[in-house]
Amino acid sequence: MFRTKKYLALVLVIFILYFQPVPGQIDEPDLNDSQIYDYGKVKTPTPTVGLLYPRESETREVRSLDGIWRFLKSNASDPLRGLREKWFDKSLSKTGFNLIPMPVPGSYNDITVDKEMRDHVGTVWYERTFFVPNSWQKDRRTWLRFGSVHYQALVWLNGHLVMDHSIGHLPFEEDISKYVKFGLENRLTVMCDNRLDNQTVPQGQVHNVTTDDGVTQIQSYTFDFFNYAGIHRSVHLYTTSLTHIRDIEIKTQISVDGMGRIDYRLWVETVNATDGLSLKVRLLDSDGEMVAHQKNREIDHGTLLVPNVKPWWPYLMNPQSGYLYTVEFHITQYKPDKEILLDVYRLPVGIRNLSWDNTTFLINDSPIYLRGFGKHEDSDIRGKGLDNPLIARDFNLLKWIGANAYRTSHYPYSEESMQFADEQGILIIDECSAVNIDLFNPQLLANHMSAIEQLIHRDRNHASVIAWSIANEPRSYKKGAEAYFGAIANYTRSISQGRPLTAAINSNPQLCQLSQFLDIIGFNRYNAWYQNPGRTDMIVKQLEEEAMGWHQRFQKPVIMFEYGADTMEGMHSLPAFIWSEEYQVVLLNKHFEVFDKLHDLKWFRGEFVWNFADFKTDQSITRVGGNKKGIFTRDRQPKTVAHLLRLRYWTLARKLNNCPLPNDLLTYFKPSLGHDASEL
Ligand code: GCB
Helix, strand or coil: CHHHHHHHHHHHHHHHHHHCCCCCCCCCCCCCCCCCCCHHHCCCCCCCCCCCCCCCECCECEEECCEEEEEEECCCCCCCHHHHCCHHHCCHHHHCCCCEEEEECCCCCCCCCCHHHHCCCCEEEEEEEEEECHHHCCCEEEEEEECCEECEEEEEECCEEEEEEECCCCCEEEECCCCCCECCEEEEEEEEECCCCCCCCCCCEEEEEEECCEEEEEEECCCCCCCCCEECCCEEEEEEECCEEEEEEEEEEECCCCCEEEEEEEEEECCCCCCCEEEEEEEECCCCCEEEEEEECCCCEEEEEECCCCCCCCCCCCCCCCCCEEEEEEEEEEECCEEEEEEEEEEEECCCCEEECCCCEEECCEECCEEEEECCCCECCCECCCCHHHHHHHHHHHHHHCCCEEECCCCCCCHHHHHHHHHHCCEEEEECCCECCCCCCHHHHHHHHHHHHHHHHHHCCCCCEEEEEEEECCCCCCCCHHHHHHHHHHHHHHCCCCCCEEEEECCCCCCCCCHHHCCCEEEECCECCCECCCCHHHCHHHHHHHHHHHHHHHCCCEEEEECCCCECCCCCCCCCCCECHHHHHHHHHHHHHHHHHHHCCCCEEEEEEECCECECCCCCCCCCCCECCCCECCCCCECHHHHHHHHHHHHHHHHHHCCCCCCCCCCCCHHHHCCCHHHC
C-alpha cells in the first residue's frame, strides 16, 4: 500500500516537473504587467514544523554526511532523463556516465575547470552511501536534514523518494526511519535543479538559444549575483526518541525592574498516550550556572522568569554584547516506579526587548542606529557553499570595522552564521529570497509567502534578528504591485513574531506602492554611480531630499540599505575617478555628510554600505569579474576605504554608546585625541 502511494507521488513529481512552465519553452501563463489578480484566493502556506538545528544531547545523536559525494551533471538539453530512467533506483555508476567527486557543502559551479559545469542549466545528481548502527533502530527515529539545496531538491533513500523541497537557502528534513537500513549500507541520491522561472523566488527565465554547437538552454535573471547551485549547506542524520521535542518557539521580554521573561511553546511529538509526561525547563547562564527552572505538567507552553537578567545587547552598545543563556528542555515520563528521560534539547537564547514606532527603533528601550552592510554568501571556489572559516573571518572583519548590523541580502543565510550573529551581537535584517520580483501573479505570491514562512520559522528564535525584509528592489512602482504587496505584508505581519517589516526599495517615494505596508522604510540609491556617475558633487542634496521624501510620505523610520561604488582594488587616481579606490573614499565620505545631518532628525535609523565584499555575478559588460563594490575584496582584505569606514563606524559607536576606541584606530593622532570621539 505504502509502495503504491510512493509510486504515485513519484509519478506526480515527474508530471509536475515535466509540465512545469519553463519560460520560452513550454506554455507560460500569460503574465502581463497590468493585470491585477484576486490574491484573496491564494492559500497561505501550511506552517512549517520541526527543523530545530541538529544538536547533540543525552537523547540525540548527530552525524554529519558532509564530505565528498559522487556527482553527475545531466545533459542540459534533457534535464528530466534521470527521472524517466529512474537513476535513483540503483547506484549512479550504473548510468554509464562519468561520475566526478563533488564536495558537500559547496556550489558545484566553480569546482571544475569546465565552462559547461559553471554555466549549467538544469539538473545535477549527487550520491553517497552511509551506514547507521543497529542501535539506532530501537525506540528511535532517524532524521535526514539538509541545511539548503538550491533551488529544487528531490531526495531518495535506497530508491524511495523521501523529500521534495523548493526554494534555496532554507533547510528541510524528514523522518527516514522507515527507509533506512540499520546496520547495512544506505544509498542517498539527490537531484538538484537550478532553473528559475516566473513563479520561483527569485524569478528567472530559461530560454533556448542557438549556438555554434546547436540549440541550448540558458538561464537569465535580473538579480546581480551568480546563480550558484548545489547542496549548499550541511547534510545531517540525527536521532530522536519516539516521543520528542519537534519544535520550539521563544519570545523574550525585559521589564523595567530588570526581570527577564521567556515565553516558550513546544511542539512535542508523542507516541501513544501522553500520560505521565512532564517537562522540566532549566535556564543556564553563560557559565553554565542554573538561574531559573521549572517543572511543568503542560508540555507545550510555559514562562520562565529571570531575576536580574543580563540582556542581549548589540556589539559596542554595551560592554557585554551578545550575552546568551541556554534554555534546556527535558521531556520525562513518570512510570509507577521510575522517571524516564525521553528527550533533551538545548537552545541558546538572548533575552531582549524590541520595539519601534513612527520614528524610532529601540532595543532594550535604547534607540538603535544601524551601521553595517549588505552582504552576500559568496567566495572563491566554494560559491555559496557553507564555509565556517569564511563566516568566522567575516565576523572578525565586522567587529574590526565597528559595524553592528548587516542585511542578509538577498536570501536567508546559513543557520551557522545566524548563530554567530547571536553570539557576537551583530544585528540582522533578515531577508527572504524575493529579489527583483516582477510580473506579479498568484503562484508567485504563494511561493513568496512560503519563502517568508520558512524564513521566519527558521529564524524566529534568534535574538540578533530585528526585522524581516520581504523583498529587495521589487518592481513596486508597477500596476498590480499594491495588491500583491498588500497581500504579502498582511501575511508576513500575521506571523512576524514581534519584528517589524521592511524591504529594500529602489522605486521613489511617490511611485512606490509597497512602502505603505512597512514599519521601516529601506531604500537603495546609487548616487554618483548609476545616477550621475563621476559626480560626487551631486550626492548631498539629492540624497537628503530623497531620505526626507521617504519619511514625509510614510512617516516611518528610514534606513539607507544600499549605496556604493564599484572599485578595482589597486587602481588609484588623484583626483578621484570612477572605479578607483580614491573614488570609493570620496563617494562614501559625501554620504556620511548627509547621514550625519539626517541622524539629527531622529527618524533616520541606519546606513548600510553595498557591499561588504566583492562578489561573483553573471557575465556582463558592466562587471569586471563580478561586482566590485566591496569594502573588502572577495578574499576578505581591506580596500583603502575600509579604513575610512572603520573610523566612521567606531566614531558613531563612541558618540552614541560611549564605547572605548581600539588602540590602532588612528595610531598617529591618537595621543592628541585622548580617545575622545567628540574631537574626531
Ligand atoms: C542593487 C541591488 C544589488 C546590486 C547592486 C549593484 O540595487 O540590490 O543586488 O548588486 O544594486 O551593485 O548594482
